[in-house]
Amino acid sequence: MPDDIFLEVLGRLLPIDLLQVARASRILHSLLISPNATQVWKRAFWNIAKVIRPPHFLEGMKPLFYTNYLFGQDCQLCGRAEQTFDHEVAQIRYCSRCLVDGQLISIENVDGADAKVCYQTRTKKPAQGVFILRNELFRRMKEYKTLDNEEERSKYVKRRLIERVDREKFGSILRKWRKNLPKNEEKRLAAICRRREDLAKQKLAEEGYVKLAFSHRYQSLIADKLSGERPLGDGEWSRLRGGLIDSLLHNYERDTISSLRQALNRNISTLTAFLGSSLALLGRIIPAAGWFARQEPLASFFQSNENHKIYVEHYERFMPDCLKIVEAWRTATDAYLLSLINEVQLANDEQQRDISGLQLGVTFFGCMFCDEVISYPDVLIHKCFTRNAPACKIDPESSLKFEDSVIGASKESRPFTAINMSTHWVEVVKPHSNGMCPGRTSVFFDQTASRIARELIFACGEDPELITRDELNVKDPRVECLPCSRLGLQNQSMPWTTAVIHFHKKHFEDGQSEEIQWSQVESTEERHDHP
Numbered sequence: 001m002p003d004d005i006f007l008e009v010l011g012r013l014l015p016i017d018l019l020q021v022a023r024a025s026r027i028l029h030s031l032l033i034s035p036n037a038t039q040v041w042k043r044a045f046w047n048i049a050k051v052i053r054p055p056h057f058l059e060g061m062k063p064l065f066y067t068n069y070l071f072g073q074d075c076q077l078c079g080r081a082e083q084t085f086d087h088e089v090a091q092i093r094y095c096s097r098c099l100v101d102g103q104l105i106s107i108e109n110v111d112g113a114d115a116k117v118c119y120q121t122r123t124k125k126p127a128q129g130v131f132i133l134r135n136e137l138f139r140r141m142k143e144y145k146t147l148d149n150e151e152e153r154s155k156y157v158k159r160r161l162i163e164r165v166d167r168e169k170f171g172s173i174l175r176k177w178r179k180n181l182p183k184n185e186e187k188r189l190a191a192i193c194r195r196r197e198d199l200a201k202q203k204l205a206e207e208g209y210v211k212l213a214f215s216h217r218y219q220s221l222i223a224d225k226l227s228g229e230r231p232l233g234d235g236e237w238s239r240l241r242g243g244l245i246d247s248l249l250h251n252y253e254r255d256t257i258s259s260l261r262q263a264l265n266r267n268i269s270t271l272t273a274f275l276g277s278s279l280a281l282l283g284r285i286i287p288a289a290g291w292f293a294r295q296e297p298l299a300s301f302f303q304s305n306e307n308h309k310i311y312v313e314h315y316e317r318f319m320p321d322c323l324k325i326v327e328a329w330r331t332a333t334d335a336y337l338l339s340l341i342n343e344v345q346l347a348n349d350e351q352q353r354d355i356s357g358l359q360l361g362v363t364f365f366g367c368m369f370c371d372e373v374i375s376y377p378d379v380l381i382h383k384c385f386t387r388n389a390p391a392c393k394i395d396p397e398s399s400l401k402f403e404d405s406v407i408g409a410s411k412e413s414r415p416f417t418a419i420n421m422s423t424h425w426v427e428v429v430k431p432h433s434n435g436m437c438p439g440r441t442s443v444f445f446d447q448t449a450s451r452i453a454r455e456l457i458f459a460c461g462e463d464p465e466l467i468t469r470d471e472l473n474v475k476d477p478r479v480e481c482l483p484c485s486r487l488g489l490q491n492q493s494m495p496w497t498t499a500v501i502h503f504h505k506k507h508f509e510d511g512q513s514e515e516i517q518w519s520q521v522e523s524t525e526e527r528h529d530h531p
Helices: 002-009 015-022 024-033 035-050 063-071 096-100 110-116 133-144 150-179 181-207 215-225 234-278 290-295 298-306 310-348 356-361 397-409 425-429 446-458 471-473 482-486 496-508
Strands: 085-089 091-096 104-106 121-123 131-132 364-367 373-375 442-445 478-481 493-495 518-520
Touching: 002 024, 002 035, 015 024, 015 035, 024 035, 035 181, 091 096, 131 133, 133 150, 150 356, 181 215, 181 234, 181 290, 215 234, 234 290, 234 298, 234 310, 234 425, 290 298, 290 310, 290 425, 298 310, 298 425, 310 356, 310 442, 364 446, 373 496, 446 496, 478 482, 478 496, 493 496
Parallel strands: none
Antiparallel strands: 085 091, 104 131, 121 131, 364 373, 364 442, 478 493, 478 518
16 A cells, blocks of 8 residues: 555554554554654544544444444334434434334333333423433343343442443534534645645645645635545645646746836835935936946846845945936937937928937927926836836736636646746836837827917017927916907906916817917016916
């Protein structure tokens, strides 16, 4: 017999019985002290504490009768499937009809000496009194009368009384067992599930999945996949193996990457504090911290310190590298924004701009996530572009596809590979936003806002092809929206940037295309800011 099957059988014993087996021979002793027998001893002690077992056989009791008395439902005297009662001392199950038909005799009709050697029972209704089984009475009376002298009869009565005590204990244990029978069934199934899980963990460990098999994080997953009411056989394991391993690897990758992201979040928060306190003081617009984290040598620094907390002081030696990263980012991003402008200019057969075109007052950009009109260089730090993506976004369709793939998984599952920040850097850093950077598709050159600004600058007597945004801010021209003025809203004086946003939202947001008309408010006129 294989050792694992033999140990499975021994796991049903009590600890004292298991100890006796271990002392029976050297082979059994070596088997039960081996590491493979650890679970056997645990189950043996669990058998003592948890399971209430049925009473043991009594002397002279037949196995078939014993089984019928424990688990049967019909009357054992007549075989009728009616409401039955248990004669817990005589170990007989009878129905109310047999009680009436005389199968049980009232103790009032039995001689006192004969009653001593018979097993008595009290019915559930006290008014019905105490009864003795008729067949039991005749058999005991016959045995009693065959004895020759009073001494033998006295010994016979004494033996019957001792046997009666044993049978009363039998009935007491039986009542407890029947009361806890549903709980025992649950415990029995739970014990089978635990043995299935233990065997599966052992097999997973043998195949190199030790970290997954014995991790507390995945015990519920293993229990869910291996639930069953029968011991785990080789055939069933071969069917469940592929799906279980794939599910464990999937959860391990998801949880480990999530933990690495949390560690990176803490370090990037420190990086943000460093950038805000150092580079911002130099008057520089800085990229998002997620963009910084992707650049060398910071990327390698994060990967090599995945298990350590990084403080602001650790970034000071990267100050020259950070300055280079900022310069390279600003140059590349400006070139990308200029390409968006020139793409529109080329489509409209207009003259393309050089890098100085970003500074013009007619340069405005739009965001696909909101309806704001964004000027340069505010577009470099627009809030929609610096917002991080969700760390773990679950797609229901992809989840269903994964479950389907697990059900039909191949027996040849992929091996276990440890995950760290270096091997899965792309997945770990993915949720962190790059901010405004080359290649961002959610930003575009806003032609409508640019046309509004062009007409406004003309109304102020300036050349839109030459005047920059900073020069307009210095001159601070105030204008009035003529379409609103015609509606009775007089003296609506606005700064030029507010005026562009006002006309863009009020007169173009609903698909209207009114003629753009501005009137500059003279400096001698009273100015009222637009609400």
